[in-house]
Amino acid sequence: MSDTVKYLLDESRIPKHWYNIVADLPTPPPAVLHPGTLEPVGPGDLAPLFPMSLIMQEVATEREIEIPEPVRDVYKQWRVTPMYRARRLEKALDTPARIYYKYEGVSPAGSHKPNTAVAQAFYNKEEGVKRLATETGAGQWGSSLAFAGGVFGLEVQVFMVRVSYNQKPYRRALMESWGASCVASPSDQTAAGRAILAKRPDHPGSLGIAISEAVEVAAQRDDTKYALGSVLNHVLLHQTVIGLEALEQFELANDYPDVVVGCTGGGSNFAGTAFPFIGRNLREGKKTRIVAVEPAACPSITRGTYAYDFGDTAHLTPLTKMHTLGSTFTPPGFHAGGLRYHGMAPLVSHCARLGLMEATAYHQLSCFEAGLTFAKAEGIMPAPEANHAVKGAIVEALKCKEEGTSRAILFNLCGHGHFDMQAYIDYTAGKLVDQDYDEGELAMALSGLPSVPE
Amino acid sequence: MSDTVKYLLDESRIPKHWYNIVADLPTPPPAVLHPGTLEPVGPGDLAPLFPMSLIMQEVATEREIEIPEPVRDVYKQWRVTPMYRARRLEKALDTPARIYYKYEGVSPAGSHKPNTAVAQAFYNKEEGVKRLATETGAGQWGSSLAFAGGVFGLEVQVFMVRVSYNQKPYRRALMESWGASCVASPSDQTAAGRAILAKRPDHPGSLGIAISEAVEVAAQRDDTKYALGSVLNHVLLHQTVIGLEALEQFELANDYPDVVVGCTGGGSNFAGTAFPFIGRNLREGKKTRIVAVEPAACPSITRGTYAYDFGDTAHLTPLTKMHTLGSTFTPPGFHAGGLRYHGMAPLVSHCARLGLMEATAYHQLSCFEAGLTFAKAEGIMPAPEANHAVKGAIVEALKCKEEGTSRAILFNLCGHGHFDMQAYIDYTAGKLVDQDYDEGELAMALSGLPSVPE
Numbered sequence: 001m002s003d004t005v006k007y008l009l010d011e012s013r014i015p016k017h018w019y020n021i022v023a024d025l026p027t028p029p030p031a032v033l034h035p036g037t038l039e040p041v042g043p044g045d046l047a048p049l050f051p052m053s054l055i056m057q058e059v060a061t062e063r064e065i066e067i068p069e070p071v072r073d074v075y076k077q078w079r080v081t082p083m084y085r086a087r088r089l090e091k092a093l094d095t096p097a098r099i100y101y102k103y104e105g106v107s108p109a110g111s112h113k114p115n116t117a118v119a120q121a122f123y124n125k126e127e128g129v130k131r132l133a134t135e136t137g138a139g140q141w142g143s144s145l146a147f148a149g150g151v152f153g154l155e156v157q158v159f160m161v162r163v164s165y166n167q168k169p170y171r172r173a174l175m176e177s178w179g180a181s182c183v184a185s186p187s188d189q190t191a192a193g194r195a196i197l198a199k200r201p202d203h204p205g206s207l208g209i210a211i212s213e214a215v216e217v218a219a220q221r222d223d224t225k226y227a228l229g230s231v232l233n234h235v236l237l238h239q240t241v242i243g244l245e246a247l248e249q250f251e252l253a254n255d256y257p258d259v260v261v262g263c264t265g266g267g268s269n270f271a272g273t274a275f276p277f278i279g280r281n282l283r284e285g286k287k288t289r290i291v292a293v294e295p296a297a298c299p300s301i302t303r304g305t306y307a308y309d310f311g312d313t314a315h316l317t318p319l320t321k322m323h324t325l326g327s328t329f330t331p332p333g334f335h336a337g338g339l340r341y342h343g344m345a346p347l348v349s350h351c352a353r354l355g356l357m358e359a360t361a362y363h364q365l366s367c368f369e370a371g372l373t374f375a376k377a378e379g380i381m382p383a384p385e386a387n388h389a390v391k392g393a394i395v396e397a398l399k400c401k402e403e404g405t406s407r408a409i410l411f412n413l414c415g416h417g418h419f420d421m422q423a424y425i426d427y428t429a430g431k432l433v434d435q436d437y438d439e440g441e442l443a444m445a446l447s448g449l450p451s452v453p454e
Numbered sequence: 455m456s457d458t459v460k461y462l463l464d465e466s467r468i469p470k471h472w473y474n475i476v477a478d479l480p481t482p483p484p485a486v487l488h489p490g491t492l493e494p495v496g497p498g499d500l501a502p503l504f505p506m507s508l509i510m511q512e513v514a515t516e517r518e519i520e521i522p523e524p525v526r527d528v529y530k531q532w533r534v535t536p537m538y539r540a541r542r543l544e545k546a547l548d549t550p551a552r553i554y555y556k557y558e559g560v561s562p563a564g565s566h567k568p569n570t571a572v573a574q575a576f577y578n579k580e581e582g583v584k585r586l587a588t589e590t591g592a593g594q595w596g597s598s599l600a601f602a603g604g605v606f607g608l609e610v611q612v613f614m615v616r617v618s619y620n621q622k623p624y625r626r627a628l629m630e631s632w633g634a635s636c637v638a639s640p641s642d643q644t645a646a647g648r649a650i651l652a653k654r655p656d657h658p659g660s661l662g663i664a665i666s667e668a669v670e671v672a673a674q675r676d677d678t679k680y681a682l683g684s685v686l687n688h689v690l691l692h693q694t695v696i697g698l699e700a701l702e703q704f705e706l707a708n709d710y711p712d713v714v715v716g717c718t719g720g721g722s723n724f725a726g727t728a729f730p731f732i733g734r735n736l737r738e739g740k741k742t743r744i745v746a747v748e749p750a751a752c753p754s755i756t757r758g759t760y761a762y763d764f765g766d767t768a769h770l771t772p773l774t775k776m777h778t779l780g781s782t783f784t785p786p787g788f789h790a791g792g793l794r795y796h797g798m799a800p801l802v803s804h805c806a807r808l809g810l811m812e813a814t815a816y817h818q819l820s821c822f823e824a825g826l827t828f829a830k831a832e833g834i835m836p837a838p839e840a841n842h843a844v845k846g847a848i849v850e851a852l853k854c855k856e857e858g859t860s861r862a863i864l865f866n867l868c869g870h871g872h873f874d875m876q877a878y879i880d881y882t883a884g885k886l887v888d889q890d891y892d893e894g895e896l897a898m899a900l901s902g903l904p905s906v907p908e
Contacts, residue, residue, distance in 0.1 A: 004527050004529075005530075006531065074458060076459075077833065088605070106560060170876070177826060177835060178830060178833070376604055376632060376633055379562035421624035422624070425624075
């Protein structure tokens, strides 16, 4: 039997619609609230930050939302992304499980992030926006928006979490090569950044802080809008091309997943992979288990509270109900920069609340170990974020081995690790450790949650 | 009209045969000579270094050589590689040219090198070899052989040119992640390495020296063979999948290249792309211009002598007739480590001699400039080696603009630059310079060519 099994679809099979899970949920997600009035926000409240077409997607309830042709056209450069059967990994694990993975690292920026970056850049361009401001952690999102801005002729300003800015000069160079400007956050370019630097000049930054800075810039400049790489409904929506393609690829494989595994930071690659399968569970009575894997050092679903909270540190964003560790929570250092966010996408949180999915958390050392096992077998170096999904899939595959059962497992390998080799060098040299978050800090962060009457 | 034009073929269209240009050449290439006797070498002379199946490919004269199914099976992971029409680059250059590029960076190692690494690992495994020794410059070849060795269960030992070993720890980590061992060359593990270190302990290394070390190890150990990433006939043969696929993709495009451009170090990615088109020129009277682009600091075709020379510095290899700068030539520092070889593949040299192709040389600054123009337009960061092909293609496209003519230009984007971002950072910071080779050193190296009667 062939060792390499790749399920290819030609570009005519790039989905023509994104999938909106809201249409299939038994109860609608809680309203987004204005932080001052605590009343549900209307489209007008978000207009300073986003173009109207994205705001309408944020509140959309129809199941299918058309993908504009110019967006599909850019997708064509790397989509349909391959889905592989991981036969060499199955052999290495000696498991009866059938392991499949969707590989999003084939995009120009090397991750799933361009799926939404391209869409966001397109809609902003359509509405006459000249400039986008955004934040980035490890740089996957910033580089993706830089790429998309370049394609559509938009200026892009990226606030990059300082610790990543220093650790990952190559992702910064990638953004700059594509024409974006990139500053370390907290920066002196915003009031939010200056306030934090005044208290702690060497602050390592966080996604929450970087979001505050980007939102502030967008709110203050007429020609500038804000772009977010995860968390929001429209971002998750754009990522559903991953799961929709996988559904078609499983038809080619004449198989269907018993388990779908994704790593979760803000939740978008997970949702993009899993939501189309949750939709099948809900509409067709399929029984696919949906497993979110989060870092044990920043475990918003498994250890956070489900409550209204701010998306950022400076409290400039609306309030959304989500699994959160508190907007002031700063996780200990670990290498999956893209998973260091205090909250979980409201739609993913809602699905977790409804019992439509499970969540589990692993420490980084076991994730790196899993990633190297995968790399040796399959020949692709995963990003540290993606290692969490690999770990989750391996755990499921080893369960199959224990039970002597063959189940089909799908995971999303959301990005390659070409810009993360230092993390592998440090791991191999024994320099990485597993750090838990501080329980006292978590309690403190949670005690600061905004008070919202039921 | 669509901006993204990708010519896809499904995996059933991966070539079933490699193309051997020797069958179509008007005169056969000169014999390979034993360095002691100056008599043509026989298969037995090469047996300590290579498995017999590769030796037979080295001297094969039939036009088509079957690709074993296990090799095609591994190719399936990333092949057929995409061929793109570079419309956004055409717009950026405002040229009437039709620019196409084949993209080999989608392989696990990020370049064209796995095309031959996988084949070589397979044939060695078939003949019971346990261990492969090889050299690598920038690390593209070493990482590719590490990947292929992992797939087929062979140990791989890589001698990495010291300057690259120090400059590119991430490629080294990639090799090690795939299970290979990697040492800086010159090393103390071989007599050749120790002899050079004795004269100059801080020697930066060269491909010629690293080849000597790997050949020495292979010659001395029964379980170990040698693998070369370029130059040899069988390596060029394996790379012809690139051009063969492109021929089919041009049928999809309903077009045919007027010019084919490739960068040349040892010559394998160039030959892999160009030879199938040279074959069409020879067999069918097509008039495609074939252009090799080499670095001005190491210009073996444009400035070297066509003569018998050694492939390595320690003079352990047979003598081949090729364009050479002399086996002791050390080029000045420049960033395209994969193009720093003193000789040119004998088959490419022979084609140049027969007037079947042209060659031109550019300095690195203009190549980086071209690479960034390409990256901004097309969204892919090229390897510094590939920038030479980009530069050559842009020169041809701008000629079209000057002349007001539309010609079809194909170039091979042989690898991505994800592990070369420091070079881009240095270029952007103005830290790179154009260095010419030393004329005195070239004269000295050429004066040391072995004396072989006509």
